[in-house]
Amino acid sequence: MRKQFLGTISALLAIVTLAGARTPGTEAARATALEKVGVSRASGSVINIEITTKDATVPLVTMLAHPARIVVDLPNVLADRFEPIPIQMNGVKRVRIGTDFTAKTTRVVVDLVTLCRYDLMAGSGHRLILKVDPASPAPSADETARDAPVQPASLRPSQSPPSQSVAGAGNQQTLAETALSPRKEAPAAPTAIPSGYAAGKFREQSTGNPGRGESAAPVKFSAEAAAIFNQRCTACHTYGKGIKVGPDLKGVTERRQRHWLLKFIHSSSQMIQSGNPTATALFAQFKQQRMPDWTDLSEKQISDILDYLAVGGPEIKPEDERNAETATAAETEAGRKLFYGETRMQPGAPACASCHTVAGTGMRGGTLGPDLTDVYFRYQDVALTTFLLHPCFSWAATKPDIYLTATESFALKAFLRVAASKTPTRTATLASGGKPR
Amino acid sequence: MNENLFYVACPYAAVALFVVGTAVRCVLARRRPDLLRGQMRQAESVFRGRIFWLSLAGLMVAHGAGLVLPRAVLSWNLSPARLYFSEGLALVLGLAALATGSHMVWKHLERPGQGLFHEVCDTVFLALLFVVIVSGLLVAVVYRWGSSWGVMTLTPYALSLLVGAPAVNFVAEMPFLVQLHVLSSFAVVAVVPLTRLSALMASVVEVCLNLLARPFSAAQYRMETCVQKLNPGAWLWPDED
Numbered sequence: 001m002r003k004q005f006l007g008t009i010s011a012l013l014a015i016v017t018l019a020g021a022r023t024p025g026t027e028a029a030r031a032t033a034l035e036k037v038g039v040s041r042a043s044g045s046v047i048n049i050e051i052t053t054k055d056a057t058v059p060l061v062t063m064l065a066h067p068a069r070i071v072v073d074l075p076n077v078l079a080d081r082f083e084p085i086p087i088q089m090n091g092v093k094r095v096r097i098g099t100d101f102t103a104k105t106t107r108v109v110v111d112l113v114t115l116c117r118y119d120l121m122a123g124s125g126h127r128l129i130l131k132v133d134p135a136s137p138a139p140s141a142d143e144t145a146r147d148a149p150v151q152p153a154s155l156r157p158s159q160s161p162p163s164q165s166v167a168g169a170g171n172q173q174t175l176a177e178t179a180l181s182p183r184k185e186a187p188a189a190p191t192a193i194p195s196g197y198a199a200g201k202f203r204e205q206s207t208g209n210p211g212r213g214e215s216a217a218p219v220k221f222s223a224e225a226a227a228i229f230n231q232r233c234t235a236c237h238t239y240g241k242g243i244k245v246g247p248d249l250k251g252v253t254e255r256r257q258r259h260w261l262l263k264f265i266h267s268s269s270q271m272i273q274s275g276n277p278t279a280t281a282l283f284a285q286f287k288q289q290r291m292p293d294w295t296d297l298s299e300k301q302i303s304d305i306l307d308y309l310a311v312g313g314p315e316i317k318p319e320d321e322r323n324a325e326t327a328t329a330a331e332t333e334a335g336r337k338l339f340y341g342e343t344r345m346q347p348g349a350p351a352c353a354s355c356h357t358v359a360g361t362g363m364r365g366g367t368l369g370p371d372l373t374d375v376y377f378r379y380q381d382v383a384l385t386t387f388l389l390h391p392c393f394s395w396a397a398t399k400p401d402i403y404l405t406a407t408e409s410f411a412l413k414a415f416l417r418v419a420a421s422k423t424p425t426r427t428a429t430l431a432s433g434g435k436p437r
Numbered sequence: 438m439n440e441n442l443f444y445v446a447c448p449y450a451a452v453a454l455f456v457v458g459t460a461v462r463c464v465l466a467r468r469r470p471d472l473l474r475g476q477m478r479q480a481e482s483v484f485r486g487r488i489f490w491l492s493l494a495g496l497m498v499a500h501g502a503g504l505v506l507p508r509a510v511l512s513w514n515l516s517p518a519r520l521y522f523s524e525g526l527a528l529v530l531g532l533a534a535l536a537t538g539s540h541m542v543w544k545h546l547e548r549p550g551q552g553l554f555h556e557v558c559d560t561v562f563l564a565l566l567f568v569v570i571v572s573g574l575l576v577a578v579v580y581r582w583g584s585s586w587g588v589m590t591l592t593p594y595a596l597s598l599l600v601g602a603p604a605v606n607f608v609a610e611m612p613f614l615v616q617l618h619v620l621s622s623f624a625v626v627a628v629v630p631l632t633r634l635s636a637l638m639a640s641v642v643e644v645c646l647n648l649l650a651r652p653f654s655a656a657q658y659r660m661e662t663c664v665q666k667l668n669p670g671a672w673l674w675p676d677e678d
Contacts (some may be wrong), residue, residue: 350589
């Protein structure tokens with residue numbers, strides 16, 4: 001009998017071990033780490049950006065315009081802390097690194113003065129070398145790249161102090177290198193484009209609060225319209241910032257009649273071919289660059305976009321995009337109550353403490369999810385705002401009514417900032433004037 | 438593909454095995470009631486352990502509450518004191534189940550075997566139950582406050598299975614220990630009809646069926662009585678009654 005039991009237990013343990021073992025290619029969730037990003041000057045005007053990861057990764061490189069930059073996506077790579085590398089040399093402005101922890105992707109962005117040639121090669125070990133030659137123009141840059149206008153906010157430029165010129169002695173090869181030390185914190189400037197609405201489906205309406213010092217009159221617009229505008233229109237148009245490729249769209253609903261706009265957005269080529277005088281005049285004015293036909297958009301969608309423009313949607317900052325440093329004590333306390341579940345979240349989501357804990361929580365916080373003590377300084381304000389738009393579980397992404405409102409998101413962000421600032425090492429480090437760890 | 442196999446096919450297969458296996462045992466028990474009685478005596482000796490079964494019953498009630506009343510559970514957990522109490526109580530029940538279950542297993546190992554098939558099945562059942570209890574305790578300790586996060590993840594998964602639209606994402610994103618607990622639970626359910634416990638279950642099903650059939654039996658008896666009383670044959674052919 002003992003042999004039977006031992007045999008059964010052994011078999012079960014073996015099955016369990018096999019089931020829990022991670023085989024290559026099957027465990028997509030296991031992420032590797034970004035170890036180092038270094039910048040060096042090669043022969044001529046070529047700048048080498050060396051990206052070292054702990055394990056092999058398959059990068060995805062894209063060159064985008066407006067502004068000119070090279071984007072290297074590293075799937076299944078996480079960077080714990082990141083700091084931009086100022087270059088300001090040979091047409092390369094700087095290198096930025098950011099991580100989307102939800103998608104488990106790290107993005108290395110090389111900001112350029114102008115589009116140019118580049119080449120990505122594999123180096124020894126788990127190294128990638130991106131060779132950028134600003135002196136050579138890009139062969140055929142994709143000026144309307146699919147995701148050109150809006151970067152995920154988690155990878156936005158940090159609000160670090162103005163980039164410094166790299167002191168380059170004649171023979172100095174290595175321009176800058178970072179072992180991913182944290183960047184200096186500075187209040188994030190308000191963003192013109194509400195990145196939260198790029199996600200779209202989590203918010204049906206803006207809750208207003210256009211920003212500090214402004215009246216908080218609630219303005220309603222479709223989140224889908226905002227997302228479509230961000231994805232399709234901002235590549236060529238600005239809102240209140242002048243001509244880009246096409247005209248500035250601020251006030252367009254007052255300048256043009258609505259039915260004309262509906263037709264033009266639906267199919268500008270048709271209107272130009274039909275000889276519409278306004279359409280042909282615009283075509284000639286903007287160097288015969290035709291706007292794409294958005295025939296896949298329904299009339300309602302286009303109408304919603306026009307409504308979004310009419311209420312000044314692109315200039316409206318959602319409440320949760322305020323910097324957490326501007327939070328009042330009441331807002332921080334509201335965030336604490338939301339975190340611990342003392343106040344129920346409006347959409348009915350569970351309290352954060354069900355799965356997460358922060359320092360000072362004791363036993364009250366859960367341990368299913370990661371410790372959120374340092375999450376504010378890890379993500380920084382803007383990235384955390386975007387992160388809070390994403391539900392913790394992928395299944396919740398299909399239920400737009402199950403996640404946070406903008407007010408709750410901001411309150412939680414404020415609480416997490418306070419929780420992060422209270423950790424002893426960070427408090428001591430900041431007090432002594434050193435860099436945050 | 439693994440996710441569909443583990444979290445879609447396995448649960449339904451386990452329930453099907455349980456239902457079909459129990460039905461077969463019930464049919465067999467009707468044909469050989471003496472065999473059923475013998476197996477029931479053996480089952481009582483193998484699976485004896487009041488504290489063990491009471492602990493398991495308490496844990497099942499707690500799990501059931503999370504399944505049936507998720508919002509109530511979340512509301513209950515809003516108070517830290519209530520959360521600590523309920524989770525602490527569940528932990529104590531789990532430890533009691535582990536301790537008494539281990540004792541049951543030890544006794545089972547010491548007992549001389551009677552019938553290879555049943556001994557193997559009972560052993561497998563106890564081993565799987567051991568895995569369920571240990572993994573459950575580990576989940577409770579390592580990923581605490583499962584009553585809160587469980588109703589947001591595993592309850593929707595269980596309900597999706599019930600409505601026939603399995604949502605694998607709920608459990609696929611869980612840590613390995615949680616997945617092990619879920620899968621081993623389904624394995625236990627699948628194995629039950631093969632063990633001596635099924636004799637007890639068959640007798641319970643038999644009793645329930647008899648209770649359910651009682652109104653129909655009573656109605657049948659009344660009908661027969663009425664027919665006999667009102668039988669016109671008694672008047673036409675009185676000598677034959």
